[in-house]
Amino acid sequence: xxxxxxxxxxxxxxxxxxxxxxxxxxxxxxxxxxxxxxxxxxxxxxxxxxxxxxxxxxxxxxxxxxxxxxxxxxxxxxxxxxxxxxxxxxxxxxxxxxxxxxxxxxxxxxxxxxxxxxxxxxxxxxxxxxxxxxxxxxxxxxxxxxxxxxxxxxxxxxxxxxxxxxxxxxxxxxxxxxxxxxxxxxxxxxxxxxxxxxxxxxxxxxxxxxxxxxxxxxxxxxxxxxxxxxxxxxxxxxxxxxxxxxxxxxxxxxxxxxxxxxxxxxxxxxxxxxxxxxxxxxxxxxxxxxxxxxxxxxxxxxxxxxxxxxxxxxxxxxxxxxxxxxxxxxxxxxxxxxxxxxxxxxxxxxxxxxxxx
Amino acid sequence: xxxxxxxxxxxxxxxxxxxxxxxxxxxxxxxxxxxxxxxxxxxxxxxxxxxxxxxxxxxxxxxxxxxxxxxxxxxxxxxxxxxxxxxxxxxxxxxxxxxxxxxxxxxxxxxxxxxxxxxxxxxxxxxxxxxxxxxxxxxxxxxxxxxxxxxxxxxxxxxxxxxxxxxxxxxxxxxxxxxxxxxxxxxxxxxxxxxxxxxxxxxxxxxxxxxxxxxxxxxxxxxxx
Numbered sequence: 001x002x003x004x005x006x007x008x009x010x011x012x013x014x015x016x017x018x019x020x021x022x023x024x025x026x027x028x029x030x031x032x033x034x035x036x037x038x039x040x041x042x043x044x045x046x047x048x049x050x051x052x053x054x055x056x057x058x059x060x061x062x063x064x065x066x067x068x069x070x071x072x073x074x075x076x077x078x079x080x081x082x083x084x085x086x087x088x089x090x091x092x093x094x095x096x097x098x099x100x101x102x103x104x105x106x107x108x109x110x111x112x113x114x115x116x117x118x119x120x121x122x123x124x125x126x127x128x129x130x131x132x133x134x135x136x137x138x139x140x141x142x143x144x145x146x147x148x149x150x151x152x153x154x155x156x157x158x159x160x161x162x163x164x165x166x167x168x169x170x171x172x173x174x175x176x177x178x179x180x181x182x183x184x185x186x187x188x189x190x191x192x193x194x195x196x197x198x199x200x201x202x203x204x205x206x207x208x209x210x211x212x213x214x215x216x217x218x219x220x221x222x223x224x225x226x227x228x229x230x231x232x233x234x235x236x237x238x239x240x241x242x243x244x245x246x247x248x249x250x251x252x253x254x255x256x257x258x259x260x261x262x263x264x265x266x267x268x269x270x271x272x273x274x275x276x277x278x279x280x281x282x283x284x285x286x287x288x289x290x291x292x293x294x295x296x297x298x299x300x301x302x303x304x305x306x307x308x309x310x311x312x313x314x315x316x317x318x319x320x321x322x323x324x325x326x327x328x329x330x331x332x333x334x335x336x337x338x339x340x341x342x343x344x345x346x347x348x349x350x351x352x353x354x355x356x357x
Numbered sequence: 358x359x360x361x362x363x364x365x366x367x368x369x370x371x372x373x374x375x376x377x378x379x380x381x382x383x384x385x386x387x388x389x390x391x392x393x394x395x396x397x398x399x400x401x402x403x404x405x406x407x408x409x410x411x412x413x414x415x416x417x418x419x420x421x422x423x424x425x426x427x428x429x430x431x432x433x434x435x436x437x438x439x440x441x442x443x444x445x446x447x448x449x450x451x452x453x454x455x456x457x458x459x460x461x462x463x464x465x466x467x468x469x470x471x472x473x474x475x476x477x478x479x480x481x482x483x484x485x486x487x488x489x490x491x492x493x494x495x496x497x498x499x500x501x502x503x504x505x506x507x508x509x510x511x512x513x514x515x516x517x518x519x520x521x522x523x524x525x526x527x528x529x530x531x532x533x534x535x536x537x538x539x540x541x542x543x544x545x546x547x548x549x550x551x552x553x554x555x556x557x558x559x560x561x562x563x564x565x566x567x568x569x570x571x572x573x574x575x576x577x578x579x580x581x582x
Contacts, residue, residue, distance in 0.1 A: 049479055073482035080483035086476050090498045099494070103485030150484045 001026050002154065002186055008045050008055035008065070017041050017053075017210040023203075025154065025186035028177075030201035030218070032191060038210040039190045040083075043156050046188070047080050048073040059154065074103075079152030079185070081160045085139040087131040093142050094127040097149055104151035112151050112183060120182060121145040121175055137168035144175070148183055155179065155187045161196065170266065173199060194222070198239060198277045222277070223324060238280075238324045244272045257321025261297050263354040280315055282353035283327035286346040287337050297349040301325060303341055306334065318347055362551060364530055365539040366558070372447070372535060373515040376454040380462040380511050381504075383455065388466035389492065393475070406463050409456060418524025421453050425525060445527045450535075453525045454515045461510040469503020470496060502574055509570045513563055 002025045010017040017038045023029060031039045045053040048064065048071060057064040064071045087096050101114055118124055121141040131139065140160050147155060160176070161169045177200055180187055189200060197204055197218060204221045206213040214221045219239040242254035242261065247268050254261045254274065261276075268274065290298065301318040309315040314334050318325040325347055339345065387406070391399060409417060425432045425443040431452070435443045443449035477499065478491045486494065497504070519537040526533030528542065536555055543552035 047483060049482075072487075073479070074485050074487055078483060080480070082476075082480060084476075086480035088477055088480070088495060088499075099481075099486075100484045103490075146484065156483075 002060050003058075004046070004154065004188075005056070005058040006042075006046070008042075008053050008057060010041060010045060010050055010053045012041070015210050017045070019207075019210075019212055021205065021212050021215060023188075023205065023215075025188070027180045027202040028187045028189050028200045030189050030191060030197040030204040031207060032194070032197050032201075032204050033207035033213070035192055037207040039192070039207050040158050041210075042207065043080075043158050043188065043190050046154075047078055047156055048076055077151070077153045079147030079150050079155045081140070081143050081147050081155070081157040083159045083162055085136075085143040087134075087139055087142055087146070089130075089132050091131065092127070093123060093129050093131060093134070096131060096142060096146050097123075097127075100146045100149035104149060112148050114149065117145040117148045120148075120178075135168075136164050137172060140164065140172060141175070144172075144179075148179070148185070152185055155185045156190075157187060158190045159192070162191075162193075176200060195277070198222070198275055219275075219324075223326070238326050239275045239277055240320070240323050240325065242274050242276060244268045244270050244274060246270060256299065256323060259299050259321060261299070261349065261354065262351065264351070276354060278325060278349060279353060280309075280326035280328040282350045283318075283325060284348040284350075285316065285327055285329055285333075285337065285339070286348060287339075287343075289346055290348065293348070295348045296351055297354070299325070299347045299349065301345055301347040303339060303343050303345060306339065306341060318345070320347065362539065362555070365534050365536045365555070368447075368531065368533075369516055369535040369537075372450055372454060373512045375451050376458060376515045377462075377508055377512050379451065379455050380458060381508070384459065384462035384466055384507065388463050389470055389496075391463070391467045392470035407460050409458070410460050414457070414518065414520025415524060417457060418453070418521040421456065421521065421525050425449050425452060444525055445529060445533060447532050450522060450526045450533055453521050454518060457518055457521050458511045458514045461514045462507040465503045465506035465510065466500065469500035469506075472503075473499045505570060505573060509566060513566060516559065516563065 004023045004025055006023065007020050008017070009019075015036070015038065019042055031042060033039050041050065044050045046057060046064075051070075053065065056066045059076070063069055064076055087093075088099065091099065097114065097117070104111060118127070121144055123141060123145055126134065126138060126142065131142065134142065144157075144160065157176070161172060164172070173196070176187075176189075179185065189196075191197060201218050203216065204218045205215045206221055214224065223238050240256060240261075242256050244252050245255040245260065246253045247270060250264055252263050252265050252268055252274075254263055254276065263276065284295075286298075299320050301320045303316055304319050304324075305317040307315045307317065309328055312331050313328050314331050316327040316329065316334075316339070318327060327347060387402075391403060391406075422444060423429050425435075427433060427436055427442055427444075432443045435441070435448070439448075441448075443452065473496050477495050481491045481495045517537065518535075519541070522533065522535055522538060523541075526535075526538075528534050528538050534542075536559055540552050540555045540559075543549070543555070
């Protein structure tokens with residue numbers, strides 16, 4: 001596992017970045033936060049693109065930056081996917097890719113093969129095209145392949161999907177998801193979209209106003225109630241680990257331990273592990289199994305904690321088959337139902353809340 | 358029909374070609390620096406580069422005469438090195454023309470490099486390209502229109518210079534007698550026919566060059582970043 005050690009500061013006219021954090025990099029790590037929190041700036045500092053950054057950056061024991069040294073970008077062995085692709089407009093797709101290939105780092109790592117990168121991102125039909133004529137989604141696929149062909153030890157991705165529409169995003173997400181495994185390269189992924197964090201990342205570094213708000217496993221960080229102000233109003237909620245049990249006509253049955261949830265989603269092979277995010281506000285509570293109700297998803301749960309929420313609400317932390325679930329209800333309802341820690345309840349989850357975004 | 362006098366024509370073309378070649382070598386790094394530096398000295402340098410646009414050629418020529426003359430710093434060094442004077446020689450004309458046409462080469466190149474911007478260069482750096490490769494493989498092809506403009510403008514401007522040449526080069530056939538000087542001489546001696554030939558030739562030539570540049574510029578792929 002690679003480790004990226006950051007002790008950096010950068011004074012901008014509008015805000016100051018100050019990050020002290022060791023990041024053990026495996027799989028995909030999300031750099032998450034609201035707009036203007038410094039995510040892109042931090043990524044550029046790591047890449048060596050911000051000259052005024054101060055402090056130290058170490059990658060796997062190699063110094064990228066210190067008081068005396070600033071290793072130039074081209075010698076850091078990174079791959080970088082910019083928000084806007086930044087393909088070279090005077091070169092064809094193939095020439096763009098070969099530009100990277102010609103400069104691929106000769107290291108002990110297995111070389112990234114041209115054909116493998118073209119196949120992984122499905123670029124075969126585009127090779128002869130000039131890049132300005134490509135669609136946004138095609139440009140980003142080329143940009144990702146190009147970055148891979150540079151033979152990076154660390155892949156930096158700056159909101160590569162932000163300029164794409166929903167359908168294009170759905171096409172590219174699975175390609176990004178498999179990068180770490182297919183090419184053996186850890187990924188630092190900047191996004192302000194919590195759904196992308198849930199879908200892609202193992203770990204998340206939450207940035208707020210240029211500082212680290214939290215760092216940890218995605219599930220742990222997104223579950224924390226106290227972080228809501230830092231994420232710019234992202235709802236508290238949980239990540240439920242599920243597995244596709246059956247899939248039929250656009251609706252999947254997801255297994256949560258011995259229980260099941262029915263969710264509308266794009267085609268998924270049976271047995272696929274899938275994390276779903278459930279907001280506290282979308283979970284209601286009943287003390288007996290409800291009948292004559294439109295809500296289809298009912299999970300048996302046990303109350304672990306009752307926490308004060310915002311305004312007249314309380315938040316319940318529930319245990320479902322060893323997984324966590326959160327529910328936000330009014331204090332009044334909580335009193336009326338005489339809810340108490342340890343009690344068994346039925347958690348009602350609105351199906352629309354589970355729909356894939 | 359007056360006898361065609363080709364000496365000044367070839368000399369003029371040679372002077373313009375050598376001047377443009379020298380300008381590209383000198384102006385490219387300066388334009389690059391002006392386009393990307395964050396230094397405060399930049400505005401001062403920009404003003405100095407633009408000076409030949411506004412100064413009367415006689416002012417420029419006067420100072421060049423002093424600088425390039427046997428008593429001037431550059432002229433003395435040249436005299437020691439080559440045993441020849443810089444003033445009233447072809448080499449001196451090249452130096453004068455380079456300075457006189459300097460903004461016509463620097464400004465289009467600077468604008469072109471600014472148009473390319475840092476974006477593609479940063480992308481090239483993340484792919485492992487060093488500084489020279491960023492310039493040679495990425496910035497230069499993307500700035501091609503700027504190069505075409507710089508070459509044509511500097512070439513055409515050198516063809517048309519008069520005042521500076523008169524001050525620094527005089528009127529030595531085969532060495533410093535360029536077309537504009539020859540025309541002046543013909544007019545002075547009331548040889549209007551010969552003046553007509555040279556003047557019309559320069560007129561047509563300039564028009565054809567500019568026309569082909571504008572046509573070419575339309576055809577060159579407009580590169581958007």
